[in-house]
Amino acid sequence: MVAQGTAPAGEEVTSTPASTVGSRFSGSRWRAGAGLGLVLVVLLIFPHVLATPFWWNVGILAMIFATAGLAWNVLGGYAGQISFGNALFFGAGAYSTVVLVRAGWSPWLTFPVGAAIAAVLGVLIGIPCFRLRTHYFAIATIAVAEIADVVVNSNSSLGASSGLNIPIKPYGLATLQFSVLNPTPYYYAALILFGLAALWVWVLVRGRTGAYLRAVRDSEPAASASGVHAWRMKLLAVAVSAIITAVAGGLYAMYGLFVDPSLVLDLSVSIDIVLVAVLGGAATLFGPLIGGWLLIALQQYTRQEFSSSTSGLDLLIFGVLIVLIVLVEPGGLSVLLGRGWTWGDAKVQRFRQARQAASGAKEAP
Amino acid sequence: MDLVQVIVSGILIGSIYSLVSVGLTLIFGVLNIINFAHGSYLMIGMYVAYYAWSVAGLDPLIGIVVGAVVLAAAGWLTYWLVIRRLIGKSPLAQIISTFGILVALQGLAQVAFGPNDRAVANPVAGRLNLNIGQIVVTGPQLAGFLGAVLFTCLVALLINRTEVGTAIRATGEDRGAAALMGINVRRVDALTWAIGLSCVGIAGALLVNSYPVDPNAGVTFGVIAFFAVALGGFGSIVGASIAGIILGVAQNVAALYAPQYALVALVGIYLVIVLIRPQGLLGTR
Numbered sequence: 001m002v003a004q005g006t007a008p009a010g011e012e013v014t015s016t017p018a019s020t021v022g023s024r025f026s027g028s029r030w031r032a033g034a035g036l037g038l039v040l041v042v043l044l045i046f047p048h049v050l051a052t053p054f055w056w057n058v059g060i061l062a063m064i065f066a067t068a069g070l071a072w073n074v075l076g077g078y079a080g081q082i083s084f085g086n087a088l089f090f091g092a093g094a095y096s097t098v099v100l101v102r103a104g105w106s107p108w109l110t111f112p113v114g115a116a117i118a119a120v121l122g123v124l125i126g127i128p129c130f131r132l133r134t135h136y137f138a139i140a141t142i143a144v145a146e147i148a149d150v151v152v153n154s155n156s157s158l159g160a161s162s163g164l165n166i167p168i169k170p171y172g173l174a175t176l177q178f179s180v181l182n183p184t185p186y187y188y189a190a191l192i193l194f195g196l197a198a199l200w201v202w203v204l205v206r207g208r209t210g211a212y213l214r215a216v217r218d219s220e221p222a223a224s225a226s227g228v229h230a231w232r233m234k235l236l237a238v239a240v241s242a243i244i245t246a247v248a249g250g251l252y253a254m255y256g257l258f259v260d261p262s263l264v265l266d267l268s269v270s271i272d273i274v275l276v277a278v279l280g281g282a283a284t285l286f287g288p289l290i291g292g293w294l295l296i297a298l299q300q301y302t303r304q305e306f307s308s309s310t311s312g313l314d315l316l317i318f319g320v321l322i323v324l325i326v327l328v329e330p331g332g333l334s335v336l337l338g339r340g341w342t343w344g345d346a347k348v349q350r351f352r353q354a355r356q357a358a359s360g361a362k363e364a365p
Numbered sequence: 366m367d368l369v370q371v372i373v374s375g376i377l378i379g380s381i382y383s384l385v386s387v388g389l390t391l392i393f394g395v396l397n398i399i400n401f402a403h404g405s406y407l408m409i410g411m412y413v414a415y416y417a418w419s420v421a422g423l424d425p426l427i428g429i430v431v432g433a434v435v436l437a438a439a440g441w442l443t444y445w446l447v448i449r450r451l452i453g454k455s456p457l458a459q460i461i462s463t464f465g466i467l468v469a470l471q472g473l474a475q476v477a478f479g480p481n482d483r484a485v486a487n488p489v490a491g492r493l494n495l496n497i498g499q500i501v502v503t504g505p506q507l508a509g510f511l512g513a514v515l516f517t518c519l520v521a522l523l524i525n526r527t528e529v530g531t532a533i534r535a536t537g538e539d540r541g542a543a544a545l546m547g548i549n550v551r552r553v554d555a556l557t558w559a560i561g562l563s564c565v566g567i568a569g570a571l572l573v574n575s576y577p578v579d580p581n582a583g584v585t586f587g588v589i590a591f592f593a594v595a596l597g598g599f600g601s602i603v604g605a606s607i608a609g610i611i612l613g614v615a616q617n618v619a620a621l622y623a624p625q626y627a628l629v630a631l632v633g634i635y636l637v638i639v640l641i642r643p644q645g646l647l648g649t650r
Contacts, residue, residue, distance in 0.1 A: 082460050128640050134456040135399040135599070136639055139591045143632040146588070154625040267584070271468065278461050312475020312580065319469020326462040327450050 039286070043191055047184040054304065056183050058297050060255055063190030064248050066292030067197050069276030070285065071244035076274070077283035078205055079237035080217025081130070082138045085145030086245055087269035088125075091152070092118040093246030094253035094264040098164050101254075107176040111250045118246035122238040130234045133220075142267065149265040163260025166253070176254050186255045193251060197244045198285050204240065205285075213237060214283075245273075275318055279325065281332025290333050370500050371617040377506040379613020380513035381568050385586055386593035386605035387517055388564030391524070394600030395537040395557040398448060401463040404587015405470035406562050410436050410569020411578040412474065415483055418573070424489045428570040429512060436566025440558035448558065449551065467587075474580035482579035490574045505574035512571045520564060521602055533557055537600065585628070589616075592635040598645030608646060 047056055068090060076082045096114030101107050129140045153161045169175040178185045204210065215223035216230045224230045253259045263269070276295050281287025295318065302314040329336045389403045400406075413435045414428035423431065447466065451459050493504030524530040535543040536553045544550050568586075576582065593612055597604025612631050619630030638646065 076457075080457065082457060084464075128636070132639060132643060135393075135460065136595055136643065138399075138460055139595055140636060140639065142588060143592070143635055147629050147632050150625060150629050271464075274461075274464070275468070282457060282461075312472040312480075315468050315472025316476055317472070319465050319467070319472055322465030322468060323447055323462050326458050326465065327447065330455070330458045 039289075047187050054300065056187060058293075058300050060183060060186045060190055061252075061300070062292040062296040063187065063194050064252050064255070064292075065272060065276050065296055066280075066288045067190065067194045067248040068245050068273045069280060069288030069291050070194065070197055070201060071241045071248065072273050072277040073283060073285075073288060074201055074204070074213075074244070075237045075241035077277060077281075078210065078213040078217065079234055080214075081234060081237065082134070082274075083141040083241075084138055084267070084270050084274060085141030085143075086241065086273045087265050087267065088145040088148045089118040089122060089242040089245035090249035090252070090269055090273070091148065091259075091261070091265035092121055092242075093249030094259045095152070095158060095164075096246070097250035097253045098166055098259045099158070101166050102164065106174065107250070107254050108174075111247050114246045114250045115243040118242035118249075119239045122242035123235055126235050126238040130231065130238075142270075145265070145267065145270055149261050149267075152265055153261045159260065161261060163258060163263070165259075166257040168257065177257070183255070186251075190248075190251060190255075193247060194289070197247075200244070201240070202285055209233075209236070275322065278322060279318070279333055281334035282330070284332065284334045287332045287334035290337070294333070367621060368618070371621045372614055373500055373502065374506065375614035375617035376610055377502070377510045377613070378617070379610035380510045380517070381571060381609075382586070382589050382593055382613050383606040383609030384513040384517050384564050384568045384571075386590045386597065386609045387520055387602050388561040388568075389590050390594045390597065390600055390602060390605040391520070391533075391564075392557055392561040393594065394602075395533055396448065396452065396554055398451065398459045398463065399591070399594075399599075400561070401460065401587075402466040402470055403565065403590055404583035404585070405467045405474075406436060406439065406583070407565040407569050407572075407586050408474060408578065408580065408583030409439065409470060410566040411573050411576070411582055412478055412569075413566065414570035414573045415485060415578050417570075418485045418488075419483075425485055425570050425573050426489055426508065428573070429567050432566035432570040433563040434566070436569070437559040437563040440560075440562030441555050443562070444555040444558040449554070452554075471580055478580065480580060482577040482582075484577035485573050488574045503575065505571075508574055509571040512567065516564065516567050517606055520560065521606075523560070524602060529556070589631060592631055594645075596635055596638055596645055598647040601645070601647040604645060604647030 046059055050059075068086065071089075072083065072086050075086075093111070093114035096117055097107060097110040100110040100113060125144050129137060129144070132140055152158050158164065166177075169177050171178050173185075176189070205213065212223070212228045212233050215226065215228050216233050220230050223233075249264060252264065256263070272295065276288050276291035278291070279287075279294060280289065280291025295314075298317060299314045302311050305311075306313065325332055325336070329339070385403065385407060389400055392398065392400050410432045413432045414425050417423040417428040417431045418425060443466065447462060451462055488505070490504040490508035493507065495502040495504075495507065522530075524533060532543070532548045532553050533556070535546065535548060536550050536557075540550050543553070572578075572582075572586075589612055590609075593608040594605050596611070597606070597608035612634065615630050615634055616627050620627040
């Protein structure tokens with residue numbers, strides 16, 4: 001929410017006249033820092049404040065999907081290549097982890113392997129598919145992810161449609177398995193993962209690379225004409241997106257100790273990832289955090305409340321929200337909240353000024 | 366013999382893919398917006414025909430009219446509520462908004478109709494069974510084929526041979542110039558959505574003769590329609606009709622040899638053709 005202020009602050013520096021940069025920059029930076037700290041504290045103490053299995057589950061899934069949404073943002077939000085197939089990377093990470101842990105690997109070592117496999121897949125798919133623009137690309141991503149879904153569904157060494165489970169080992173950090181009665185370590189693992197991913201993406205997009213990515217999104221011919229390697233940028237975006245999504249998928253598999261195609265490779269998983277990113281805010285760092293919490297909390301709540309995994313109420317709400325957000329503020333909830341914040345801030349400022357002016361007028365005679 | 370049978374069945378179902386795709390490509394051709402919710406509207410069309418049968422006792426063959434009218438109204442409404450505000454916005458906004466409609470309709474169907482599938486019992490078309498040599502054509506297949514071909518041709522005639530069609534084509538080619546010529550482009554847009562979605566209303570009624578309907582019924586058809594539209598060339602009605610038939614045949618032939626890979630065959634054809642010829646078979650852009 002407030003933390004999102006970091007991104008506009010960076011942009012303000014370039015657009016505001018030099019004379020006003022100093023004061024405004026330091027003010028907004030201080031507030032952004034305070035906001036970030038507040039969000040961090042809330043996230044850190046959350047599982048101890050709302051200490052119920054329901055909220056633990058929401059928190060873990062929300063952080064995992066926020067991470068996947070953040071990864072989608074690199075490809076879809078910053079580079080403008082709208083993918084409805086990110087479940088492929090999520091599934092690649094989840095399956096790598098499950099298969100390797102079953103083979104006796106430590107889960108920690110499986111994450112880089114899953115990430116590498118996903119990155120290679122992403123680049124291999126990107127090489128032909130990045131020739132396609134907007135709708136053609138979006139449809140091609142659905143196509144490729146569907147192929148993966150079908151292939152895994154009919155591959156018996158990957159468990160086909162009935163899936164694979166991870167054998168239960170002694171609890172601990174080394175095995176990355178924790179008691180169902182207190183799964184908070186999973187939550188902190190997901191939180192750390194999101195933090196690292198956000199840091200990486202922030203480093204990537206705040207500098208020249210970010211400007212290149214946005215240039216490719218806004219107009220590829222113009223970007224190429226200005227010397228941006230559009231091709232290379234898109235491959236970079238898909239690789240980063242695949243790596244982060246795959247690690248999120250791996251952690252998801254460790255949390256569930258089980259994986260099957262409908263959980264990690266289905267079109268609905270890709271849809272959830274897009275929802276998280278776009279609801280929260282395309283091309284923002286902390287939007288997916290809002291999107292993830294909102295999506296998962298509402299999903300789990302409607303599922304519990306209506307005692308059916310297919311009540312559909314959550315989908316109805318999200319669909320309408322998505323349409324409204326695109327129409328009212330394409331920047332997503334984070335921009336909307338940010339706007340509300342500035343609006344409230346301006347009101348307070350004006351009130352203070354008015355009071356000062358009033359007291360000044362009183363003292364003058 | 367099996368091969369001939371699956372090719373015939375492929376052409377029969379392919380004709381319905383064509384009708385669905387024509388609606389999609391028409392909307393794209395005029396507004397440059399791809400309707401990601403197209404499959405969901407098809408699912409709504411199937412429910413409309415189902416309830417016309419279960420509530421009012423209308424056979425799906427008469428339900429065609431109900432489906433066409435209700436979905437045309439839905440298209441008109443969708444345009445005025447949402448799409449109108451998206452013209453000239455970024456591709457991200459356009460893609461995501463119709464995607465939002467998809468998610469909302471999917472949820473709406475689950476809330477309103479429940480997750481179980483529903484089927485029309487003993488439709489009129491189901492009483493017919495043709496045996497030509499060793500090839501079997503069922504009544505619903507035949508009705509679907511004849512209906513789809515009839516309405517695809519009607520839409521093509523409407524677009525190519527009437528004054529309204531000329532206005533629609535003109536708006537698709539150049540909105541500004543069309544507006545200067547006195548064409549009310551917004552009304553044309555709304556009309557295009559109404560026609561495009563009445564196609565899926567008709568297709569939905571034709572499908573409930575043989576397919577049960579559930580909230581996910583339209584997903585596969587929607588995805589196939591994207592492929593057909595991209596394959597035929599975005600905006601090309603003839604291209605989409607041909608592509609629909611090709612995909613129907615390809616799907617059925619693949620299903621004969623490797624049932625679980627039927628969808629992969631379609632996806633493969635799409636990827637190969639689009640990568641060789643990114644503008645599609647008959648597309649110009």
